[in-house]
Amino acid sequence: MSNPFIPYGRQDINKDDIKQVVKILKSDYITQGPIIEKFEKAISKIVKSRHSVACNSATSALHIACMALGLKEGERLWTTPITFVASANCGLYCGAVVDFVDIDPDTGLLCCKELEKKLKEAKSSGTLPRVLVPVHLAGTSCDMPKIYELSKQYGFSIIEDASHAIGGDCNNYPVGSCKYSDITVFSLHPVKIITSAEGGIATTNNFDIANKMKYLRSHGIVKDKNLFINKPEGSWSYEQQYLGYNYRMSEVHAALGLNQLKRLETFINKRNQIIKYYKDNISHLPLKFLCVPKNVRSSYHLAIIRLNNKDSDFHSYIFDNLRKENIGVQVHYTPVHLQPYYKNEGYSQGDFPKSEEYSRNAITLPIFPTISKESINRVISVLGNLLK
Numbered sequence: 001m002s003n004p005f006i007p008y009g010r011q012d013i014n015k016d017d018i019k020q021v022v023k024i025l026k027s028d029y030i031t032q033g034p035i036i037e038k039f040e041k042a043i044s045k046i047v048k049s050r051h052s053v054a055c056n057s058a059t060s061a062l063h064i065a066c067m068a069l070g071l072k073e074g075e076r077l078w079t080t081p082i083t084f085v086a087s088a089n090c091g092l093y094c095g096a097v098v099d100f101v102d103i104d105p106d107t108g109l110l111c112c113k114e115l116e117k118k119l120k121e122a123k124s125s126g127t128l129p130r131v132l133v134p135v136h137l138a139g140t141s142c143d144m145p146k147i148y149e150l151s152k153q154y155g156f157s158i159i160e161d162a163s164h165a166i167g168g169d170c171n172n173y174p175v176g177s178c179k180y181s182d183i184t185v186f187s188l189h190p191v192k193i194i195t196s197a198e199g200g201i202a203t204t205n206n207f208d209i210a211n212k213m214k215y216l217r218s219h220g221i222v223k224d225k226n227l228f229i230n231k232p233e234g235s236w237s238y239e240q241q242y243l244g245y246n247y248r249m250s251e252v253h254a255a256l257g258l259n260q261l262k263r264l265e266t267f268i269n270k271r272n273q274i275i276k277y278y279k280d281n282i283s284h285l286p287l288k289f290l291c292v293p294k295n296v297r298s299s300y301h302l303a304i305i306r307l308n309n310k311d312s313d314f315h316s317y318i319f320d321n322l323r324k325e326n327i328g329v330q331v332h333y334t335p336v337h338l339q340p341y342y343k344n345e346g347y348s349q350g351d352f353p354k355s356e357e358y359s360r361n362a363i364t365l366p367i368f369p370t371i372s373k374e375s376i377n378r379v380i381s382v383l384g385n386l387l388k
């Protein structure tokens with residue numbers, strides 16, 4: 001009999017989560033109701049932001065974050081190639097041109113030196129970005145103070161894609177506090193740190209941005225009669241003033257997210273322990289873990305190792321043999337600019353060499369709060385045999 005499959009990530013749903021969801025299902029309001037606002041307030045309290053806007057995914061939150069910042073057709077959005085496609089696609093949804101900044105190979109994060117260099121060039125060619133989307137890969141915050149400083153110098157807005165990073169911090173400011181950005185977006189997909197099943201949430205300290213996002217997540221409809229453009233026909237009236245979407249979160253999802261939030265600290269501590277255990281037991285092998293800068297507390301969404309090998313056959317060999325042993329490894333990520341859709345936009349192999357090399361060596365090992373010691377030991381032993 002083969003060993004059971006160990007996924008790279010998995011949600012932790014307890015009895016109380018289920019109870020809270022069932023309570024909503026039995027209540028009068030299962031789509032829009034009081035829990036969403038309660039969830040938004042709870043998120044803001046934890047990450048120390050003034051406002052939160054819950055959406056049905058991080059992807060939709062990223063889209064309306066770009067819109068709320070006024071990203072327009074022909075303008076530029078920059079992000080990193082080492083991310084999920086959604087960090088880049090949000091720019092394309094707005095008709096913007098998407099470009100990339102190569103990574104720092106030690107952290108896997110958008111490299112501030114590359115950013116500065118590219119900004120200088122863009123300034124002289126008149127191609128500066130309107131929006132930058134730094135991505136906190138694996139739960140580790142980018143160098144936000146430096147990025148913020150550059151944003152003041154070159155005049156761009158910042159959306160932190162913190163899909164991996166709720167519960168982390170940078171310079172003792174919680175990720176999501178928007179100390180160094182305009183908007184932060186978290187994903188609540190089941191593999192992420194906490195989940196609402198599908199779901200995402202944006203945080204900001206800017207009232208107008210929060211308000212705009214709230215209209216955009218609900219068709220662009222304004223209900224406050226004081227803000228109407230026309231004279232209201234009656235007390236039933238509402239006005240569509242923008243072209244929005246149905247990106248709303250439901251009460252059912254919010255109830256799950258809200259209850260999960262209680263265990264955020266527990267989840268992060270558990271993830272830190274797992275990483276430490278991996279490091280203690282496999283650091284002697286020919287591989288490296290992603291570096292976490294001293295001023296950052298990572299939420300360790302992913303346990304990424306990199307092989308010390310330039311050979312992509314070796315990468316596949318290790319990957320496939322882990323899979324053969326039912327270990328659900330992944331690669332986070334194939335560089336976005338090498339996806340066929342982005343190649344059609346004009347990108348090609350060699351454009352961002354550090355990201356490409358990173359991707360040829362990266363493997364994500366299983367990490368999630370309920371993973372058993374036995375499973376982790378199995379990962380360690382299989383990897384040890386393959387690399388010895």
Ligand SMILES: *Cc1c(COP(=O)(O)O)cnc(C)c1O
Binds near residue numbers: 056087
């Ligand atoms: C998961 C993820 C997203 C998208 O999140 P959804 O909630 O599934 O839309 C965006 N960016 C990154 C970096 C992600 O990992």
